[in-house]
Amino acid sequence: MDPCDALEAFGGVARSTKLLRAGVTAHRLRRALARGEILRPVRGVYCLPGHTSDLLAATCVHAELACVSAARGLGLWTLRPPSLIHASVNHGRALDARFRVHRSEGPLTPLRICLQVMRCLPELDALCIVESAVALGHVPLARLKDSVGGRRDGALQRIVELIDPHSQSVLETAARYHLRSAGFSTQSQVYIRGVGRLDLYVDGILGIEVDGRQHHSDHREFEEDRRRWNLLTTQGVPVLRATHALVTREPDQFLALVRTAIASRRPGH
Template sequence: MGPVPDCAGFMDLTSYLRYAGSVARTGTLLQAGFSARSIRNAVAAGEVARLRHGIVAQAGAAPDLVAAVLANGLLSCVSATTHHGLWRLHAPERLHLLCQHGSAAGAVIHRGSVVPPEFPRPVAGLTDTLLHALRCLPPVEAAVMVESALLQGRTTLGYLRQRLPGNRNGAARGILDLVDGTADSAIEVVARLLFRSQGIYTQTQVHLPGIGIVDFLLEGFLIVEIDGSTHLERAQVKKDRGRNNASTLAGYAVLRYGYQDVVYNPQRIVDEVWQVLRGRVIR
């Protein structure tokens, strides 16, 4: 499970427990230097609740963290994304747990670990989280997570490849080929893979004189912008309008799409992109 920070830097048990995710095994608290008596006193005072023998939690503890501790596991794969600050496309329908032994009803269980947890919270280390995702999730969803970690400078493609040896990990290694670290958001990863899957020459984050940086330039003349929520703000709408006009005046075609379009209606995007490209592709 990795080293557990001791209680020296914490005034009391409740502060430490909050640091640990507001739920913990009593063994974790004992390892951190708190006494069994201090745990009993905190329960008696109503500062923490005993969920069952050996597990205590504070009010408001995140349900996924509570479920992980109750299952004697660690959140991993897509279930660990929010705790690691990673992008994800969809919230998981089932909990994904790293459990070295046993199982949990209704959960997706991952085995094998190459790094210790990064903190006392019941969350698998970043490397384990990414490796589990590469072996478990659809390629685009796993690529989104890896690209997020790559952009944060928290891993490298070479490091992950080294930890995916042999034929059984061939598909997982193949997903790493989809990651290039050029996206500004999860949805841009999806759009990039969509365009390239169609055999369209796709450049990302291209600076065009008089226009600025565009999300995508397809076949050298079609600009595709992926709009997030900030593009609905008045100032951004005005800026986007000016960029669209500048793009048209410079001879580019422009298409704009949002999250819902990319995730839930990709075929419409493909059809519209090809409608613009058809007859003008010179390669």
């Protein structure tokens, strides 16, 4: 097997033992290294040229990515990047200040990663990751519930109870979390005839569309967005557009806008 192809399959970095098990011969490794096709940053570790990542840093210290760092590697939703590299080790040597060390027995499956983040991260950050694991099909919700049934798992159980498997994005998850924490009733992905689905529907009155994009990708998408907006207006469904900055950096302002919008639709206004 070609060393570059093998490294690409492993995320751009791997230990020599892993490459040899995948069918890469020692001779081909030496030849690719001599040609500059691959690099060896430390003994026993190979990577593609120009590759820099948390995975490379962890592999170089005989560790595996864990918790939120592993979740990012799986493509799960993370509300904000971690300040440290979360890693799991099976040796007793200390890691440097770049790392937050987790102890874990056995392979780091998506389920184990979910359990790690729920024990390690703030509630909302953990919810975004575990909800995406369910929504994207990595972990069945029933399996997650079965894994947090202990008497000391109260905090984890609360997170699991907040999961909505219909959520479509990290921003939708964060907006719904803030709304429910403030006492609002919310529904996700509510179908409106002729319009499609609204990301969130609050108190049966207000629609919310979460939008992390800075602009529309093309004219057709712009026109479709305006068509939906006009239909919602004619059907008497007010809609707030919630940006990433509003939901994640100014949740109090987001909630104030929701309260004002709902109050304006109550009888007597």
